[in-house]
Amino acid sequence: MVDAVRGFAIIAGAWVRSALSYRTSFVIGTLVQLVITFLDFAAIIIMFGHIEAFGGFSISQIALLYAMSGFALGAADMLVGNAEALGRRIRDGSFDQMLIRPVPALAQVAADRFALRRIGRIAQSGVVLTWAISAAPIDWSVARVVVLAGAMACGAVIFCAVFVMGGAFQVFAGDAAEVANAFTYGGNTLTQYPLTIYPSELVKGVTFIVPIAFVNWYPGLFVLGMDDPFGLPGWLQFASPVAAVAFVVVAAAFWRTAIRHYRSTGS
């Protein structure tokens, strides 16, 4: 574990130094990330030009859900998002080199092409979160602060697990990197809105199968002081850490299985 963190830090640091040597590119890249992510919030603002509430939620309440999900995805994308490029490493054979280095392969894959500019999405989520906290009617208490902070950390872990599974999947289907997008960016898009607009089967799916509802929906309901619109038990609102740990265990098992079945493309 220590090896993994140190290895990750060394490799990521090298990529950061390399990115910063092209300072203009770095600044533009970061700003563009910020603008891109703001545009989907702009779409929500435009929608609210026509409606008062969406799925029973006001714009400030949706902003809270949006920011929690955006932060979690942004943090995960920065930390392990490059797992989606594993397919290329496998195709050109350079994954073999990673496997023989004295740093865990996952740490190398995650740190590979580490992109600090992805902080743009995190920054944008921070801006929206600040607004949501000031505008949404939240009855603040210590418990709510703890649940909010905890959910953002757990949410990042949940999305990290999705990225790792997406990377592992490419060991079996090298070109299928885009499948992971359905769950990472798709999960992010899905959880930007209150889950009340989706059919209950879909809500069950993102609760019990791919637990992205724990990124923002259940803890968000607690922070906003709302009852579960689907009538699901209240303890789910505190279950994000459990969901995160359980999903990490599954992702780790899948990653190990993938590494065991990895067959080099040869030279």
Add this chain to the structure above:
Amino acid sequence: MGPISIDRVRGTAGLYGALVVRGFRRYATYRAATVAGAFTNTVFGVIIAYTYLALWETRPDLGGYGVAQALTFAWVAQALIAPVGLFGGFIIDDLSERVRTGAAAIDLHRPVSLLGLRLAEDVGRAAYHLLARGLPPMVVGAVLFDLAWPSQLSTWVLFALSVALAVVVGFGLRYLLGLLAYWIIDVQGPAWVLVVLQLFFSGMMLPLVVFPDWLRTVADLLPFRCLIQIPIDVLLSEDTGTAVAPLIGVQLLWIGFLLGAGGALTRFAVRKVVVQGG
């Protein structure tokens, strides 16, 4: 250049035809990537369809669309993402990579214009993506939701024409961006900007009919609506009563402008090209 002979015309047509087929085959090679892409488009189709459903059930007739028209928009937009190159890539990557490695010099020896070569390849690619990544989300969408399909054959034909024009507009935009590589080598930053503009002003994030007036005016002045909003407006024209001819006209105008600029800039770029590597 001598008089135009039949053989010459036939030869040229055959050459471009062959390039189209190569473009098609090049992308058809990656089956897993195609399945993965179609899957992702379909998942997003489901998510976006439910958001539109919620929006239009709250505000029926918003922007002149009914629920069925809005849902049709959601699914057809997903089907068009890959063919029109909404997320950039393809030609941009090809052009800039070839400039960076010096392979661009070889392109200048070829018996076809750079623009014609790339356009033919991109048409082949788009044809493949329409079939492999366009049809699956449309079929799934039609199974899951009540969509508003045209009843007249002529509307379908006009839709097909508008999609074809959208592909060429998409190519024109990405080609111009790829050409930038002749001046700045690393086009990643501008490429992202193009993707942002395409996503927002094409109608992909939200149909332009929902935009507030001032933003709609901005969108109408830009070429990006040719990619998604216009083809879908043509498809929905029976229900919305939109006149189709002006829409097709706008697409043709932009094609003329983008390809004209592309051709002129290509000649300019070629004159100043400095071959990398080698």
